[in-house]
Amino acid sequence: MTSHAIAVDVGGTEMKAALVAVEPGAARTLRQTRRRTPRGADGPSTAESVIDAVAEIVAELRADADADAIGVVVPGIVDEQRGMGVYSANLGWREEPLRDKLAARFDLPLAFGHDVRAGGLAEARLGAARGMRDVIVMPIGTGIAAALVFNGQIYSAGGHAGEIGHVDIGHGEPCPCGGTGCVEAVASSAAVARRYTARVGTPVDGAAAVADAVRAGDPHAAAVWQEAVDALARGLVTLTAVLAPEGIVLGGGLAMAGRLLTDPLAARLDEMLLPFHRRPRLELAELGDTAGCLGAALLATEGLQR
Numbered sequence: 001m002t003s004h005a006i007a008v009d010v011g012g013t014e015m016k017a018a019l020v021a022v023e024p025g026a027a028r029t030l031r032q033t034r035r036r037t038p039r040g041a042d043g044p045s046t047a048e049s050v051i052d053a054v055a056e057i058v059a060e061l062r063a064d065a066d067a068d069a070i071g072v073v074v075p076g077i078v079d080e081q082r083g084m085g086v087y088s089a090n091l092g093w094r095e096e097p098l099r100d101k102l103a104a105r106f107d108l109p110l111a112f113g114h115d116v117r118a119g120g121l122a123e124a125r126l127g128a129a130r131g132m133r134d135v136i137v138m139p140i141g142t143g144i145a146a147a148l149v150f151n152g153q154i155y156s157a158g159g160h161a162g163e164i165g166h167v168d169i170g171h172g173e174p175c176p177c178g179g180t181g182c183v184e185a186v187a188s189s190a191a192v193a194r195r196y197t198a199r200v201g202t203p204v205d206g207a208a209a210v211a212d213a214v215r216a217g218d219p220h221a222a223a224v225w226q227e228a229v230d231a232l233a234r235g236l237v238t239l240t241a242v243l244a245p246e247g248i249v250l251g252g253g254l255a256m257a258g259r260l261l262t263d264p265l266a267a268r269l270d271e272m273l274l275p276f277h278r279r280p281r282l283e284l285a286e287l288g289d290t291a292g293c294l295g296a297a298l299l300a301t302e303g304l305q306r
Contacts, residue, residue, distance in 0.1 A: 003068045004030075005300035006061045006108075008054050009115055009292030010074045012090035013037055016289065017057040019065055020297035027126055027294050031061060037091070047085065047096045050074075055105045071111045071118075071300030072102055073292055078114035079159040086159050111299035116162065117154045118295025119287070120147020123249050125298060127286040132246040136239055137285070138164065139252035140232070144184045148243070169234040171227075187231040189253035196224045211257040228254070229261070233268035240269070244278040251285030258284065 002023045009016040018032040035057070038049040054072055061067070076088030083099025085091075099112035120137035129135040129149070137147040144165030148155040155161050165184030166177055175182035185191055189207035196210045197203050199220045204210060213221035236248060254261060266282045273279065287294060 003301040003304060004066060005297040006058050006067045006070045007293040007296035007300065008057055008070070008072045009118075009296060010050060010054065010072065010091070011037060011115070011292075012075060012088075015053060015057065016293050017061060018290075018293045018297070019061045019067065020294065022297050022301040025125070027122075027297055029290065029293070030065065032293070033057060033060060047091075047093045047098060047101065050091060051098070051101055051105065054102060058106065067108060069109045069111065069300035069304055070102075070106055071113070071296030071298075072098075073113045073115045073118040073296045073299070074098065075115045077159045078112075078117075078156075080113050080117075080156055081158065083112050084159075109300070109303055111296070111303045113296065113299050114156065114159065115292045115295075116145045117147045117156055118299060119251070119291035120149055120249075120295070121154050121298055122287055122291045122295035123147075123251070123285055124149045124152065126294060127291065128249045128283040129247055132281075134243070134245045135247045135249060136236070136243070136245045136280075137249040137251065138236075139285070140187065140189060140250060140254035141252035142188060142190045144188050144235075144252075146239070150243075164235045164239060167235050167238065169231055171231065183231050183235040187228040187235075187254075192224055192228050192254065195227070196221055199224065207254050208256060211260055214260060225260075226264070229264045229268055232265055233272055236265075237269060237272040240273060240280055241277055245280045246278075247281040247283055249283045249285050251288075251291070255284055 005020050007018050015037050016034050019030045021028045038053050077086040085093050085096040085098045087094050103110045123129050123137045135149045146162040146164045166182045168181035170181050173185045175185035192207040192210050210221050214225045262282050
């Protein structure tokens with residue numbers, strides 16, 4: 001049986017939305033749209049402005065097609081069970097009852113979730129982790145977080161699970177979170193670009209430019225890249241030892257480097273894991289920036305079956 005969901009992925013700068021047809025083991029995007037996330041007069045968005053924008057997008061997508069449910073996912077710390085946006089620095093809310101406020105706007109069932117965890121669910125059901133029951137899905141972008149999938153279900157622990165980016169691995173560098181030694185401070189896409197610029201004194205256009213410099217034989221780029229790989233390995237080896245996943249799926253901007261990232265990372269993980277540890281498969285994400293919307297659609301249609 002096919003169900004239709006309107007899925008909205010609210011990002012810090014952009015909102016992506018789609019009308020998605022979902023059936024067992026598959027999902028098709030029938031229509032999609034994007035727009036900038038609204039900003040408040042003094043910078044961050046307000047919950048009300050984001051909810052207004054979501055309502056406009058849903059109305060636009062419902063104009064030409066029927067839908068059975070709505071799924072909305074947001075960034076930050078999200079407690080799905082309580083339906084709360086616990087905290088988002090980029091979107092300017094704290095302890096906001098987003099699910100209830102959103103549900104009050106619509107006459108359809110509404111599912112509410114976290115963008116990274118929803119994207120992880122989509123990769124587990126439809127993408128690179130198909131067939132795996134226990135998997136870590138880790139987008140590496142401006143920040144680093146992980147979706148933990150156990151027995152085919154997302155594990156959230158009240159919204160606090162998966163913060164691998166803020167594990168202290170001992171390198172001592174400060175992190176914007178206020179801590180030191182965080183994985184994210186060395187291994188995020190933003191950190192790779194920033195640390196390379198600090199070495200050479202010339203700004204670069206993101207981590208992709210650093211990856212190109214590595215391929216071209218730039219020793220400064222190679223050093224920054226290896227430090228990022230080592231930081232990722234140190235974070236992942238802890239998760240692997242504790243959780244023993246079948247696979248690790250890497251997404252986000254840094255993963256666009258492909259084997260330039262996965263080959264040395266797999267080798268470093270193999271060096272660091274002990275003989276009795278499970279060796280996870282290392283895969284690249286398949287769904288790109290559609291993962292959040294597809295995950296929101298899955299959450300929405302699964303809610304219909306409960």
